[in-house]
Each structure stands twice: as structure tokens, then as C-alpha cells.
Amino acid sequence: MVSTFPNPSTVDLSRLRLSIRSLQPQLVEWRRRLHQQPELGFQEKLTAEFVSQKLQAWGIAHETGIAQTGIVATIKGNKSGAEKVLAIRADMDALPIQELNEVPYKSQNDGLMHACGHDGHTAIALGTAYYLQEHRQDFAGTVKFIFQPAEESPGGAKPMIEAGVLKNPNVDAIIGLHLWNNLPLGTVGVRAGALMAAVECFDCKILGKGGHGAMPHQTVDSIIVAAQVVNALQTIVARNVNPLDSAVVTVGELHAGTKRNVIADTAWISGTVRFFSPELVGFFKQRIENIVAGVCQSHGASYDLNYWSLYPPVINDAGMAELVRSVAEEVVETPVGVVPECQTMGGEDMSFFLQEVPGCYFFLGAANPEKKLDYPHHHPRFDFDETALAMGVEIFVRCVEKFCG
Ligand SMILES: [Zn+2]
Ligand SMILES: [Zn+2]
Numbered sequence: 001m002v003s004t005f006p007n008p009s010t011v012d013l014s015r016l017r018l019s020i021r022s023l024q025p026q027l028v029e030w031r032r033r034l035h036q037q038p039e040l041g042f043q044e045k046l047t048a049e050f051v052s053q054k055l056q057a058w059g060i061a062h063e064t065g066i067a068q069t070g071i072v073a074t075i076k077g078n079k080s081g082a083e084k085v086l087a088i089r090a091d092m093d094a095l096p097i098q099e100l101n102e103v104p105y106k107s108q109n110d111g112l113m114h115a116c117g118h119d120g121h122t123a124i125a126l127g128t129a130y131y132l133q134e135h136r137q138d139f140a141g142t143v144k145f146i147f148q149p150a151e152e153s154p155g156g157a158k159p160m161i162e163a164g165v166l167k168n169p170n171v172d173a174i175i176g177l178h179l180w181n182n183l184p185l186g187t188v189g190v191r192a193g194a195l196m197a198a199v200e201c202f203d204c205k206i207l208g209k210g211g212h213g214a215m216p217h218q219t220v221d222s223i224i225v226a227a228q229v230v231n232a233l234q235t236i237v238a239r240n241v242n243p244l245d246s247a248v249v250t251v252g253e254l255h256a257g258t259k260r261n262v263i264a265d266t267a268w269i270s271g272t273v274r275f276f277s278p279e280l281v282g283f284f285k286q287r288i289e290n291i292v293a294g295v296c297q298s299h300g301a302s303y304d305l306n307y308w309s310l311y312p313p314v315i316n317d318a319g320m321a322e323l324v325r326s327v328a329e330e331v332v333e334t335p336v337g338v339v340p341e342c343q344t345m346g347g348e349d350m351s352f353f354l355q356e357v358p359g360c361y362f363f364l365g366a367a368n369p370e371k372k373l374d375y376p377h378h379h380p381r382f383d384f385d386e387t388a389l390a391m392g393v394e395i396f397v398r399c400v401e402k403f404c405g
Helices: 016-021 024-036 045-057 118-134 157-162 222-240 283-299 318-332 350-356 387-404
Strands: 061-066 070-076 085-091 142-148 173-184 187-189 193-196 198-207 247-256 266-275 302-311 314-316 337-339 359-367
Touching (some): 016 118, 016 387, 070 118, 085 350, 085 387, 142 157, 142 387, 173 318, 198 222, 222 247, 222 266, 283 302, 318 359
Parallel strands (some): 173 359
């Protein structure tokens, strides 16, 4: 297969920025191609094929089918120096959303859409791989590209780690980015420590005793019990968590009842918990169970509680965050620049990689209100300013050159 890139000899290799920005048309082309064929988590078949074909065409060694649809590619630099290994992670999955954008590259898969920007992440990682493969003389050590499935849940990072992607050669550090419409184009959000929250989830069934709406004394009203549980759950953050720690308990679902004069025997509550501090792992599970048990017991109801952790918090290593910050400052070059306070209660399974090796996950501003490219992530009209693609490649390349020497 023939590369669609300009011949590297025709670009000024001494000027990293110019040569990376010359890749912009290809980055846009790949991103749009991926945007047209969105696939859900663990079903990224065509996406993985596309990535593999490009890597193959450029002569980059890689392994496919890891954790079903994941890919790992490796590029070794030719420069002599410390043999460090840096991993770059990109996610590939889309969402079950019907796209409402009327653009030539609109999703061709009904009901599916790249509404989070993972098409852009894959294109940025591909562009970085291409550039580094062509400029192996500029870095020592090894760069490992991790194209992972299913970030939007159930999560592809963990199974990829279990499949050994951080080993052989052993990864010393990892970086990754999220195109971010909460930040304007030309900014980068990066910070040491917690960037994104832990995501935990619960489903709770409350079992009372049904009966006639006019004869409550013969029943155990599951709606009354559920209402008290919902209210009491809000005291966890308000009264039990250190006010200097951030946390959220949200009940997003409450279902009960069939008719206005019937007392419901069963109520269902579902919710999500978010927090930054790793010390709070296990705390909410215990506290929620205590509240549900106590309220139910006081009313003579019983319950069935299912609580699980989806993703741990995204915690950046201070040294790696500083590396990304120093590089990003050179790349975005705008008065807005680097935004250190950019935490969000959103979650990300990049956290599993960051539990294994030091690293940094960061936000690359991609919103452009003037072009109406500022809808939030997961919105059916989500789209981002593609100028950010080359910026992403430049940040990654500079990180490699700085980290690997
Ligand atoms: Zn998302
Ligand atoms: Zn995302």
C-alpha cells in the first residue's frame, strides 16, 4: 500500500512544527473517514483495520486483536541515549447516538456517532506514529502506541493491561489526551494529581409490601422508603466527606408504582458516585449500604443493593504533568495557553494505565464558538475544530523527543 503522505524530503525536517502542520490535510482526512464509520466498544473492527492498514503501509510493527479490537504498535528511535519506553494511548470507540450534524463526513452508521472525539484521538495517534517513524533519527528509546477499545464503558484499558501491553518492552511512562470542547482551541488543560474522577455505580431494589392506596397501614410503601433513601444519600457528601475533597452522589433513576391508588411494593433506584481522592475508594459503597439498610430496616422493608466501581480516578504524575505542561506551552503559543485548573467529575479508563505506570492525561482545547464547534461531548451535534489535530501530534512528538532524549 502506498502512503498518502507528502514525501518527507519535500518538507523542512529541521522545523518540526511546519512539517507536522503539513500533515494537517491527512489528519483531517483520517479523522473524517473514522467519523463516518463509528463503532461501539469492542466492535471497532473497521476502525482497527484502518489503523492497522496505515501502520502496515508505513512499516510500523504492530499487533492486532488485543482485548478483542485493540492494537499495539512499536517504534524504536535511532538516536543513542537512555533506552526509555514511552506509551501513547488513544481510544477508538463511538457512542450510541444519532448524529444531527449535516456535514459531508456525517456518520454513515445509523444510531452511532463519534460524539466524544475518539475519531480525533485515533487520527492524532496515527499522525504521531507516522511522523516518528519518519524521524527515528530524532529520538532514542521506544514509543509504544496503544489503540484501545471501549473507553465509553465497559472499558478497554484494563483488559489491554491484562493482555500485557505495558510489558515487553516495559513501559516507563504513558501519556494520552482528550480533545476537549470545554476548553477553547489553543489551550491545553493539564495538572498534576487528580484530573478526572473515579466512577462508581449502584442499582438498588427496595422491597416493601403493596396494597390499597386508601389502606396504607396494611402495607410497606416502597415509594416512601425510596424517597427517604434518596434524601439520606445526599447527606454523604454534605456531612461525611471532608469539605476540602470534591465528591458527587447522583441518583439518576427512580422507578416505582403503576397506578395512583395502588401502593407500590417495589422501587428501583440507580445512581453514580464521583470523587477524586483514592482514599475514598470503598467509602461510598459502605456508607450507601449503611443508609439503605438503616432506612429499610426502620420501615420494615428489605433491599437488594448492587454496587460496583467502573473506573478509578485519573491521577497524573507530577513529573509527567510538568513535561506535558512545558511542551504544551511551546505548542499552543496563545495568550490563553495552559490551563492548570481543569478538573472534571467525568471519568476515563486511562486511570487504569496511570495506576500501573507514571503518566499524564491532558485536555486539548478544541472548541471554536465562531464556527459553532462548541457543542458538549456526547451531544448529537458534537464536533470540534480540527485545527487541534496537528496541535495534538506536535505535543505528542515533542513529549517523545523530550522524554526519550
Ligand atoms: Zn465520552
Ligand atoms: Zn471520551
